[in-house]
Amino acid sequence: MKQLARVPLAQLPTPIQPLPRLSAELGGPQLWVKRDDQTGLAFGGNKTRKLEYLAAAAQAADADRLITAGAAQSNHCRQTAAAAAQLGMACTLVLAGEEPAQLSANNLLDHLLGAELLWMGQDQREERLQAAYEAARIAGGRPYLVPYGGSNSVGAAAYAFALEELLAQGPTPYWIVFATSSGGTQAGLLAGAELLGYGGQILGISVDERAADLQPRIADLASETIMLFDGRNELSAVDVRVNDDYLGGGYAVVGDPEREAIRLFARLEGLLVDPVYTGRAAAGLIDLARKGFFSNDERVLFWHTGGTPALFAGAYAAELAA
Numbered sequence: 001m002k003q004l005a006r007v008p009l010a011q012l013p014t015p016i017q018p019l020p021r022l023s024a025e026l027g028g029p030q031l032w033v034k035r036d037d038q039t040g041l042a043f044g045g046n047k048t049r050k051l052e053y054l055a056a057a058a059q060a061a062d063a064d065r066l067i068t069a070g071a072a073q074s075n076h077c078r079q080t081a082a083a084a085a086q087l088g089m090a091c092t093l094v095l096a097g098e099e100p101a102q103l104s105a106n107n108l109l110d111h112l113l114g115a116e117l118l119w120m121g122q123d124q125r126e127e128r129l130q131a132a133y134e135a136a137r138i139a140g141g142r143p144y145l146v147p148y149g150g151s152n153s154v155g156a157a158a159y160a161f162a163l164e165e166l167l168a169q170g171p172t173p174y175w176i177v178f179a180t181s182s183g184g185t186q187a188g189l190l191a192g193a194e195l196l197g198y199g200g201q202i203l204g205i206s207v208d209e210r211a212a213d214l215q216p217r218i219a220d221l222a223s224e225t226i227m228l229f230d231g232r233n234e235l236s237a238v239d240v241r242v243n244d245d246y247l248g249g250g251y252a253v254v255g256d257p258e259r260e261a262i263r264l265f266a267r268l269e270g271l272l273v274d275p276v277y278t279g280r281a282a283a284g285l286i287d288l289a290r291k292g293f294f295s296n297d298e299r300v301l302f303w304h305t306g307g308t309p310a311l312f313a314g315a316y317a318a319e320l321a322a
């Protein structure tokens with residue numbers, strides 16, 4: 001694949017490992033995990049890969065500040081703050097909600113990493129992001145706007161390279177299952193599949209949006225990402241596999257399925273998944289395996305996208321300890 005400008009931030013390749021005890025418990029296919037919770041950069045996660053390319057774009061623009069937005073417990077914001085610190089840039093984060101009485105987990109890390117935190121309602125996000133950008137410029141700075149979730153074609157390209165990395169690591173999985181939200185990870189994997197001729201199934205478990213809303217957006221982003229690599233093919237919504245059966249009580253609401261998934265991964269494999277993204281995707285994976293959705297001779301890879309600092313968020317303590 002064509003090389004793109006990249007700033008090294010991640011520890012790559014991330015390992016893959018089998019999940020024999022979980023596979024046996026579910027009586028289903030052979031499960032494997034790819035450990036993008038181990039990318040490095042302040043506890044890691046999938047945004048670290050995207051930020052290698054986004055930070056390169058920011059440096060090419062001679063930026064001195066990264067600005068982005070996310071949820072109160074955004075992993076993307078935490079990793080952006082860490083990337084900015086490592087590269088000697090300032091960082092402004094626009095976080096959803098009221099400023100909590102006590103910072104915890106990801107937003108505590110944002111603070112420790114030196115980011116400026118701006119709190120606001122969900123609906124004001126775009127305006128506040130623009131306002132923060134303008135304020136930084138007026139103050140004489142050179143801010144760079146990192147897209148929500150790191151999900152433009154430059155960020156998504158990281159997951160085309162990640163698929164290439166996976167395919168070089170050994171037996172090719174037939175299924176790749178992971179949490180999908182802003183769609184950059186899935187778009188990048190789909191672009192990589194197109195460019196590399198991967199013939200397996202790329203299944204995003206939605207954590208917050210309906211499949212019908214997500215699929216066309218991911219298809220467009222995947223098509224743009226393919227173009228970035230000088231490819232031609234365009235994807236449409238039907239090419240994007242999204243399962244939205246596991247939205248539960250809504251974004252970041254921990255229910256029984258997430259709690260069970262977190263415990264099964266922890267107690268059978270010593271592996272931590274998070275309450276918002278990977279716990280929900282793992283709950284979907286577990287349910288699908290129990291229902292016989294995967295055939296037993298198909299190799300299934302769960303792509304762990306990180307997020308584990310949220311396990312320590314005050315907001316989830318009661319649910320997780322129950």
Ligand SMILES: *Cc1c(COP(=O)(O)O)cnc(C)c1O
Pocket residue numbers: 045046047075076149151179180181182183184185186274277278305306307308
């Ligand atoms: C952001 C995030 C995702 C979703 O990735 P997208 O590229 O936004 O779809 C999944 N898991 C974790 C832990 C994340 O932080």
